[in-house]
Amino acid sequence: MSEYAVELKRVSKHFGPVVAVDGISLYVRDGEFFSLLGPSGCGKTTTLRLIAGFELPTAGEVFIGGKLQGEIPPYQRPVNTVFQNYALFPHMTVYKNVAFGLEMRKVAREEIRQRVLEVLEMVRLPGVENRKPSQLSGGQQQRVALARALVNRPKVLLLDEPLGALDLKLRKAMQLELKALQQRVGITFIYVTHDQEEALTMSDRIAVMNHGRVLQVGTPEDIYERPTDRFVADFIGETNFLEGQVMGSRTGEAVVVVDGILTLHVPLERNVGMGEKVTVAIRPEKISLHADPPDPRAVLGVVKELVYTGTDSRYIVQLTDNVLITVRQQNVGIGDSGRFALGAPVYLHWQPQSARLLTA
Amino acid sequence: MAVQPRSRRETWRLLFLISPSLFWLIIFFLIPLLLVFAISFGQRGIYGGVRWDLTLRNYVRFFDPLYLRIFYRTVIIALMTTILCLIIGYPQAYFIATRRPRWRNAFLLLLMIPFWTNFLIRTYAWLLLLRDQGFINTFWTSGLHGFLLRLAEMIPLPIWDALLRATSTPLPLFGTDGAIIAGLVYDWLPEMILPCYAAIERLDYSLVEAAQDLYANRFKTFTRVILPLTMPGIVAGSVLVFIPSLGAYVVPDLLGGAKSIMIGNVIYSQFMAVRDYPFGSAISFVIMVVMLVGSLIYFRMGSEGSR
Numbered sequence: 001m002s003e004y005a006v007e008l009k010r011v012s013k014h015f016g017p018v019v020a021v022d023g024i025s026l027y028v029r030d031g032e033f034f035s036l037l038g039p040s041g042c043g044k045t046t047t048l049r050l051i052a053g054f055e056l057p058t059a060g061e062v063f064i065g066g067k068l069q070g071e072i073p074p075y076q077r078p079v080n081t082v083f084q085n086y087a088l089f090p091h092m093t094v095y096k097n098v099a100f101g102l103e104m105r106k107v108a109r110e111e112i113r114q115r116v117l118e119v120l121e122m123v124r125l126p127g128v129e130n131r132k133p134s135q136l137s138g139g140q141q142q143r144v145a146l147a148r149a150l151v152n153r154p155k156v157l158l159l160d161e162p163l164g165a166l167d168l169k170l171r172k173a174m175q176l177e178l179k180a181l182q183q184r185v186g187i188t189f190i191y192v193t194h195d196q197e198e199a200l201t202m203s204d205r206i207a208v209m210n211h212g213r214v215l216q217v218g219t220p221e222d223i224y225e226r227p228t229d230r231f232v233a234d235f236i237g238e239t240n241f242l243e244g245q246v247m248g249s250r251t252g253e254a255v256v257v258v259d260g261i262l263t264l265h266v267p268l269e270r271n272v273g274m275g276e277k278v279t280v281a282i283r284p285e286k287i288s289l290h291a292d293p294p295d296p297r298a299v300l301g302v303v304k305e306l307v308y309t310g311t312d313s314r315y316i317v318q319l320t321d322n323v324l325i326t327v328r329q330q331n332v333g334i335g336d337s338g339r340f341a342l343g344a345p346v347y348l349h350w351q352p353q354s355a356r357l358l359t360a
Numbered sequence: 361m362a363v364q365p366r367s368r369r370e371t372w373r374l375l376f377l378i379s380p381s382l383f384w385l386i387i388f389f390l391i392p393l394l395l396v397f398a399i400s401f402g403q404r405g406i407y408g409g410v411r412w413d414l415t416l417r418n419y420v421r422f423f424d425p426l427y428l429r430i431f432y433r434t435v436i437i438a439l440m441t442t443i444l445c446l447i448i449g450y451p452q453a454y455f456i457a458t459r460r461p462r463w464r465n466a467f468l469l470l471l472m473i474p475f476w477t478n479f480l481i482r483t484y485a486w487l488l489l490l491r492d493q494g495f496i497n498t499f500w501t502s503g504l505h506g507f508l509l510r511l512a513e514m515i516p517l518p519i520w521d522a523l524l525r526a527t528s529t530p531l532p533l534f535g536t537d538g539a540i541i542a543g544l545v546y547d548w549l550p551e552m553i554l555p556c557y558a559a560i561e562r563l564d565y566s567l568v569e570a571a572q573d574l575y576a577n578r579f580k581t582f583t584r585v586i587l588p589l590t591m592p593g594i595v596a597g598s599v600l601v602f603i604p605s606l607g608a609y610v611v612p613d614l615l616g617g618a619k620s621i622m623i624g625n626v627i628y629s630q631f632m633a634v635r636d637y638p639f640g641s642a643i644s645f646v647i648m649v650v651m652l653v654g655s656l657i658y659f660r661m662g663s664e665g666s667r
Contacts, residue, residue, distance in 0.1 A: 018498060081570070081573045100576070101574035148574070
């Protein structure tokens, strides 16, 4: 038995001339809540369908529970899917929908009854057995779809944007509920979403995808705090990108000159060459504003714009002729947002490790 | 949806909208129908006219074994036609509906092209194919039968040797129920394919994937999901094929020869040959009622299964 619930080894999927998935390798651990995150068309749903068996890879290998899947059809794979549009059978009652998988596997009638009622209880939907899916609300249908998959006790549960059709409030509630449910049943979840906040909230680990490739795999904190790729830093949360050139390095630090005049000190995690073009990424909330320089490395700028957004104030600060940077300050006290007026000079400061050096 | 009380003005507007079709149906359908209904209680005049009367004689006469047998045969032929259309048409519809959109239209066009030819010519073509000096039998007597016999001598398989010896030359194709069914299937096949196509095309393919995801193999996926969800198409197609088959007149007249006739031919001869209008009307009415009741039950069944 492999320690991985699902392994993808250099898997590609081509649709004619279109490369949907481009040689990706993924290792999903047993019992993990694993998210595939990326914009639409990044290949995340195709990846899920390759695991489910709805698509066969053009190249590469898919393993489930250590077993090579090859051309095994979907109905013989130990995984179940929660579809984006739920795909509930409209001609069957809720009971029949949930019982479908067990009936196909010829489970005894009495056991089916017991397991169906149990799982409906688990997704907090008791008493709707005899209704048709069309008589349920969107949130209820979503729970039925979840119950229909979970009742089979699969090794891996595949979820394709299952909360996409729900309204914001319901979606937030379901995120927490899904996460709690996953921890209770201990089934490996592979969760496809384009919503970065959703992925950060629920996942043990996230794979960020774009153009059919996996750019970074890591914990939510890894992905947010230590992005290794410009796309990852941009897609997750908000980031300032400052393009510059390496002008020197010393003891774990690179000196990067931006726009010819602005000098930044950025921690080094790899070797960079002199003169190499790089991008420095800093999140807006990692920067603090000061009237007087708190540190010799603080950077001077001028407030160009100020937007009050309730919890925060967003400042656009001009650093050089060509460089603007966004700074977010939490409004701790009343009147905080007026602390720096338009046109006022401010000093920007951040902890050294808050700035990330990315390849340009 | 809640039914809202309509203002009188709106009622008049709706009546105005349907007035052309209403006018048409009343003049050319309802009144003639009532006329036929009235005649069916009359009696044949001595010189072929109608003697108005109020007798059930014509309806009683329908239950004569002679007519019942023809009616029974007619129902069987119509059923066989429907079943054959379904067996041929449903897979065809499934094939077309699962092609890419631009291919679908091309296939549908190919399906319709033969039907731009006149109905009589198409049926007559079957006559040329099936009769004793027809295309198939020319081929059969002029060599195929002999060739197969010689083949049977070389490769001795008992059953087909006996079968070949039992078959005559020419093959009795023309003038059989089989010939009628072949002609009817050919004529009404699109009526089956199109509703089935519409139903299959509308089917949400993720339901098929969901079934497969839940351990249903191809066969189970078909019987548990695809078939019940496309049942409305099958029901509509079956009714569209069965009803005109039951009333068929030209096809059995041309392909059934003297031996095989259907109830449509009986009605025709009552009106045109025997000139017994009342009896012809009575048969027409009985068939109409049978069709109506049958379709109602069938539609009810179909919609039950798909809901």
